[in-house]
Amino acid sequence: MSKFEKKRGKTSPAISTASLPDIIFMLLFFFMTVTVMRNSSLKVDVNIPEATELTKLEKKSLVNFVFIGKPMVQYQAVRGTSPQLQLGDKFSNINDIPVFLEKHRAKVPEKQRSMIISSLKIDSKVTMGIVSDVKDQLRKSEQLKVNYSAKARAGDKFK
Amino acid sequence: MARKSSKDRVSNEVNAGSMADIAFLLLIFFLVTTTMDQDKGLLVKLPPWDDNPVKQEVKIKKRNVFSVLVNANDELLVRGTPVDINILRLKTKEFLMNPKGAEDMAESPTKAIISLKNDRGTHYSKYLAVYNELKAAYNELRNEESQKRYGKPLDKLPRAKQKIILAQIPLILSEAESTNYGEEDK
Numbered sequence A: 001m002s003k004f005e006k007k008r009g010k011t012s013p014a015i016s017t018a019s020l021p022d023i024i025f026m027l028l029f030f031f032m033t034v035t036v037m038r039n040s041s042l043k044v045d046v047n048i049p050e051a052t053e054l055t056k057l058e059k060k061s062l063v064n065f066v067f068i069g070k071p072m073v074q075y076q077a078v079r080g081t082s083p084q085l086q087l088g089d090k091f092s093n094i095n096d097i098p099v100f101l102e103k104h105r106a107k108v109p110e111k112q113r114s115m116i117i118s119s120l121k122i123d124s125k126v127t128m129g130i131v132s133d134v135k136d137q138l139r140k141s142e143q144l145k146v147n148y149s150a151k152a153r154a155g156d157k158f159k
Numbered sequence B: 001m002a003r004k005s006s007k008d009r010v011s012n013e014v015n016a017g018s019m020a021d022i023a024f025l026l027l028i029f030f031l032v033t034t035t036m037d038q039d040k041g042l043l044v045k046l047p048p049w050d051d052n053p054v055k056q057e058v059k060i061k062k063r064n065v066f067s068v069l070v071n072a073n074d075e076l077l078v079r080g081t082p083v084d085i086n087i088l089r090l091k092t093k094e095f096l097m098n099p100k101g102a103e104d105m106a107e108s109p110t111k112a113i114i115s116l117k118n119d120r121g122t123h124y125s126k127y128l129a130v131y132n133e134l135k136a137a138y139n140e141l142r143n144e145e146s147q148k149r150y151g152k153p154l155d156k157l158p159r160a161k162q163k164i165i166l167a168q169i170p171l172i173l174s175e176a177e178s179t180n181y182g183e184e185d186k
Helices: A002-009 A020-034 A073-079 A094-107 A110-115 A128-140 B002-010 B019-033 B085-097 B124-150 B159-168
Strands: A063-071 A084-087 A090-092 A117-122 A145-149 B040-045 B065-070 B076-078 B113-118 B173-175
Touching: A020 B019, A063 A073, A063 A094, A063 A128, A084 A094, A090 A094, A094 A128, A117 A128, A117 B040, A128 B124, B040 B124, B065 B085, B065 B124, B076 B085, B085 B124, B113 B124, B124 B159
Parallel strands: A063 A117, A117 A145, B065 B113, B113 B173
Antiparallel strands: A063 A084, A084 A090, A145 B040, B065 B076
């Protein structure tokens, strides 16, 4: 016991903070590598359906997003309530798809262009009419790899 | 070397105390902008577009076609009979493997064709659910096959062996152009 008492009597040395920047940098690099800049704000309501046979999208730079859904409340006065297409961050027409895909393609190195995937984020309440039109347009512009975005269904085995 | 050290002694060391603050600032910025949610979904390969589809006379035996129709009321018609979605997976598997060698089911999984047709008024959720069931049937069959052959599930197999299984049970899904019945919300 006496030993401890002796120590308590002394003033404790300050903890060295010299390694703090290193630790913070480590965290910083971690977040820098996992960060994906969100560059499109949603203008349509998208509540994706659930499914079980899911595949993960690995490389974000090789993915372009197509949103289909009802315009959000603040846009309904102008756009109405029927399902609309959103490419990038603006409302679009089906005929804008080839240009949109071409713009994305130009950013991707030539070798990886065949690996580009279009992720279709479609609201579950949308009817297939507009979806088929988009699909046809994708096929016309030779974008054949498509990923129907979906959530994992709760209670099912994880896949 | 000697000269260098003398220089060091003259100039003060750079104060690294604020380094942590700067790093913190950056860290917080990246923390805020990070989205951790992973994108998942059903991966599908669309057929290439044909500008002027020539009506090819491809002879497909009727027994090899598994037609699935989803109408505007989200009802399912499989090979002419109404079917509940919960047993679609089972039906598909039975059709593909044809364990009893029935006359009206697929000769072999390689010859089987799934034909999916939907209406413009079909809801996307239903369509995806049906697609999911069909895909699930194939995935289950493939897993069963690889379990039987190699004693491992498909995703644990090396690439070459996976390809053998995939060639044995290929997913051939033809999507007919959607029909125009049914209400579409415009």
